[in-house]
Amino acid sequence: MEQSHIANVDEKRDFEVNSSNLKHVRSFCREVFEKLNINQELKDELILAIAEAAQNIVKHAYNNEQTEDKMEIKISVSDGHLEIGFFDKGRPVEKDKIRHRKIDDIKPGGLGTFFIQQIMDAVVFKEGEKPWINHLILSKNLNN
Amino acid sequence: MTYKVTEEGNISTVHLDGEIDMDVTEKAKEVIMPLIEAKKEVHLNLKEVQYMDSSGISVLIESHQKAMELGTKVTLKEISKSVLKVIMMAKLEQILNLD
Numbered sequence: 694m695e696q697s698h699i700a701n702v703d704e705k706r707d708f709e710v711n712s713s714n715l716k717h718v719r720s721f722c723r724e725v726f727e728k729l730n731i732n733q734e735l736k737d738e739l740i741l742a743i744a745e746a747a748q749n750i751v752k753h754a755y756n757n758e759q760t761e762d763k764m765e766i767k768i769s770v771s772d773g774h775l776e777i778g779f780f781d782k783g784r785p786v787e788k789d790k791i792r793h794r795k796i797d798d799i800k801p802g803g804l805g806t807f808f809i810q811q812i813m814d815a816v817v818f819k820e821g822e823k824p825w826i827n828h829l830i831l832s833k834n835l836n837n
Numbered sequence: 838m839t840y841k842v843t844e845e846g847n848i849s850t851v852h853l854d855g856e857i858d859m860d861v862t863e864k865a866k867e868v869i870m871p872l873i874e875a876k877k878e879v880h881l882n883l884k885e886v887q888y889m890d891s892s893g894i895s896v897l898i899e900s901h902q903k904a905m906e907l908g909t910k911v912t913l914k915e916i917s918k919s920v921l922k923v924i925m926m927a928k929l930e931q932i933l934n935l936d
Contacts, residue, residue: 719856719888730923737919740915744890747860799898804927811926 699729699775701833705767708747710755710781718747718766722801731825732836739775739833742812743768745805746779746829754783754827765825773836779829788818840868849877850914852886857893865896873904873911880936884915889923897924901933912936 706721708714722743726736743766750758750764760783767778809816813831821828838855850874857865872879879900886893897913904911912934916924924930 712858715858715860716856719920734922737922740888741890741923744858748890748892751859799902799929799932802895804894808923808926809890 697836699770699773701771703767703769703771705765705778707763707765709821710751710760710762710783710818712748712757712765715744715747715751719744721766722768727764729770729835735835738812742809742831743777745809746777746831749805750779750783750821750827754781754786756784756818756825760790770835773834775833775835780821780825780827781829782821782826784826786818786829838864840865842868842872847878848880850880850882852882852885856888857886857896858888858890860890862892862896865893866899869896869900869911870903873900873907873909876907876909878909879904879911881911882914883917883920884916887921889920893920893928894923894927894929897933898929908910910934 702724708718719740722740723736726739726827747764747766755762765778765780767780769776799806809831813833815832817830819828819830838853838857838861840854841852842854843850851868851872869879869881872907881897881900900911914923914936916935926934
């Protein structure tokens with residue numbers, strides 16, 4: 694098997710769940726992706742997907758309510774396979790209710806999930822292992 | 838995000854600067870919506886916007902729709918490369934007024 698030219702990384706960080714921390718989520722992603730040999734366009738797309746997923750935690754798992762809870766974001770790359778884990782203690786995700794709006798239906802909202810699905814290869818919701826409630830995994834093969 | 842508003846005749850130009858995410862969308866709407874409600878033609882200059890997510894895109898859609906409803910217009914000017922990419926990803930380049 695050919696070895697990937699993309700470095701392996703495994704980093705995680707906690708963020709308080711509120712919208713003012715989304716910029717810190719993006720900074721963390723930029724820091725991690727700086728270590729990878731991937732183009733800027735792909736880095737920007739991945740940062741958008743991660744920020745949208747973090748925003749969904751603030752908006753939907755916590756209904757944008759004030760909390761002292763933290764979410765954890767873990768970024769791992771192994772042999773060019775990127776996996777991003779999101780862990781939170783908010784309301785359990787109702788998987789059946791997650792869908793982006795129809796793209797032809799022009800109205801504000803509902804685009805975040807669409808962006809995530811456009812950018813990533815796979816989006817998987819799992820029940821979180823204690824103490825977490827929700828565990829979202831976004832993945833993408835960076836070798837393509 | 839910071840902003841500056843300039844006026845020329847019935848055209849108000851809002852120069853937005855920085856990153857537009859969920860945290861600043863209310864602030865952006867507070868600047869843009871009263872101009873539309875005053876039936877001004879609004880130009881949004883996005884040259885200095887380095888990042889915009891789905892919340893920012895929602896502000897653009899909402900502004901566009903409100904302007905249409907009130908018989909005026911919102912035009913996006915000098916759109917930065919990163920914002921244009923997100924607009925295109927949302928397939929809005931034919932819907933919003935891009936200049």
